[in-house]
Amino acid sequence: xxxxxxxxxxxxxxxxxxxxxxxxxxxxxxxxxxxxxxxxxxxxxxxxxxxxxxxxxxxxxxxxxxxxxxxxxxxxxxxxxxxxxxxxxxxxxxxxxxxxxxxxxxxxxxxxxxxxxxxxxxxxxxxxxxxxxxxxxxxxxxxxxxxxxxxxxxxxxxxxxxxxxxxxxxxxxxxxxxxxxxxxxxxxxxxxxxxxxxxxxxxxxxxxxxxxxxxxxxxxxxxxxxxxxxxxxxxxxxxxxxxxxxxxxxxxxxxxxxxxxxxxxxxxxxxxxxxxxxxxxxxxxxxxxxxxxxxxx
Numbered sequence: 001x002x003x004x005x006x007x008x009x010x011x012x013x014x015x016x017x018x019x020x021x022x023x024x025x026x027x028x029x030x031x032x033x034x035x036x037x038x039x040x041x042x043x044x045x046x047x048x049x050x051x052x053x054x055x056x057x058x059x060x061x062x063x064x065x066x067x068x069x070x071x072x073x074x075x076x077x078x079x080x081x082x083x084x085x086x087x088x089x090x091x092x093x094x095x096x097x098x099x100x101x102x103x104x105x106x107x108x109x110x111x112x113x114x115x116x117x118x119x120x121x122x123x124x125x126x127x128x129x130x131x132x133x134x135x136x137x138x139x140x141x142x143x144x145x146x147x148x149x150x151x152x153x154x155x156x157x158x159x160x161x162x163x164x165x166x167x168x169x170x171x172x173x174x175x176x177x178x179x180x181x182x183x184x185x186x187x188x189x190x191x192x193x194x195x196x197x198x199x200x201x202x203x204x205x206x207x208x209x210x211x212x213x214x215x216x217x218x219x220x221x222x223x224x225x226x227x228x229x230x231x232x233x234x235x236x237x238x239x240x241x242x243x244x245x246x247x248x249x250x251x252x253x254x255x256x257x258x259x260x261x262x263x264x265x266x267x268x269x270x271x272x273x274x275x276x277x278x279x280x281x282x283x284x285x286x287x288x289x290x291x292x293x294x295x296x297x
Contacts, residue, residue, distance in 0.1 A: 007105055007135050007164050008078050009206045009228065010043030011221040012190065013213040014051035016255050016262055017065055019271030025061055027068060029268045034072045036267060041221035042077065042213060045069055049082035049107055050144065051211055051255045056273040062094065067101045084109030084139060092128050099134035107137045107167060107209075112145040118153045129162040136162050141169035141192060151179045158187045167192040167209050173199040180204040194246045198239045201227035212246055214258050215265070216294060244290040251283040261287060264297055 015037075018029035037045060047069045048054045048062050057065070066081040073079050081098035083106040085091040095106045111124060129136055138157065142148035148170070157163050168176045169192030180189050180203065188206040191197035197208035201224060213220035219242060226235040249257045253276065260279035262268045272278060279287070291297045 007188065008044045008080070009188070010208075011041070011213050011217065011224040012044040012046055012080065012207055012209045013037055013042045013217060013220075014046045014049050014209050014211050015069070016214055016259055016268065017048070017052040017057070018262075018268035019053075019273065020269050021271055023271050023273050025065065026269055026271070030065070030068060031072055033262070033267055034069055037213075037217055038073070038076060040217040042217045043207065043221065043224070044078040044080060044104075045073065046080045046082060046107055046209055049139075049209075050109075050141070051214070051258060052082060053255060053273060053276070054082050054084075056276070059094070063097050063101065066098050066103060070102045078104035080105045080107050080137065082107045082109070082139075084111075086111040086113050088124050088127060091124075092131055095128055095132045095134065095136070099132055103134065105135035105137055105164065106132075107139050109139040109141060110145045110147050110149050112147070115147050118150055121147070121149050121153050122156055125157050125163065126160060129157075129160045133162060135164045137164060137188075137190070138166040139169070139192070140166060143169070151175065151182070154179060155182055158183055164188060165190060165206070168200070168205075169193050171196050173203060176200045176205060177203040194249070195243070198223055198227045198235045202230065202232055202235065211249055211254055211258050212242065215245065215249070215261050215291070215296065216242070219294070241294075244286070244293060248283070248287040248290045251286065252279060257283065257287055260284065261291060261296075264288070264291070 018026040020026050070079050081103040083094035140149040165188030167190045171193040191200040191208045194212045223238050263270045
């Protein structure tokens with residue numbers, strides 16, 4: 001299989017994983033959520049990432065979510081599977097299994113907790129890309145992993161035919177722009193930070209892997225269209241309208257607020273797995289206010 005680059009552009013939703021009140025996966029609600037995005041302009045679905053509570057899913061659950069999303073989407077938009085791990089062998093197996101299920105690409109987070117060196121990161125991602133012939137998107141989120149993949153390491157990895165992009169969740173558009181300027185034109189940088197995503201897209205990023213898009217897929221799709229088209233004034237105006245929602249969705253650790261919001265929109269049950277807990281009362285008011293300002297509740 002030949003991997004084409006860039007693979008995907010626009011608004012990519014970091015899909016939440018619906019759970020019942022007793023924390024079982026809710027397959028009916030997952031279908032509702034996927035259809036919501038198919039109907040509302042989302043350009044691609046990212047299943048079993050951070051927002052999808054990948055850290056608390058069993059391997060069987062993880063792969064079943066990926067498989068169910070792929071089956072329902074049926075080729076209408078790309079499906080990206082989160083397959084990263086701090087174990088290279090586990091990440092490799094998940095990536096291979098997701099590829100076998102038909103994922104269009106896999107999203108691989110920087111290994112967390114064990115704090116590898118830059119050379120360790122290079123070897124980790126290279127080994128998976130050498131072994132599994134599927135499009136792979138790196139994911140740098142130092143606020144969660146405690147290890148920050150340098151631009152230099154990304155540039156080394158960008159030469160691999162199976163590594164097609166990176167989700168940059170540093171929230172630093174200047175750093176992202178510096179990386180974009182050195183990368184091949186067909187290597188995609190995606191923002192992973194809703195607050196700065198429009199700015200990074202204006203500077204050359206190909207899209208946004210978004211938490212906010214769970215709640216307002218049409219508006220996030222519109223924001224991406226404006227930013228990718230270089231319409232700064234219009235993008236900034238829409239971003240200011242969305243800013244209270246962006247901010248309130250991170251008052252507690254993702255996906256705590258977004259799952260509360262989706263539940264109050266009637267899209268999913270309230271389930272969330274320990275060690276995550278339901279949204280605290282002090283955070284419910286600002287999130288509810290932000291949602292009301294956009295006509296969501």
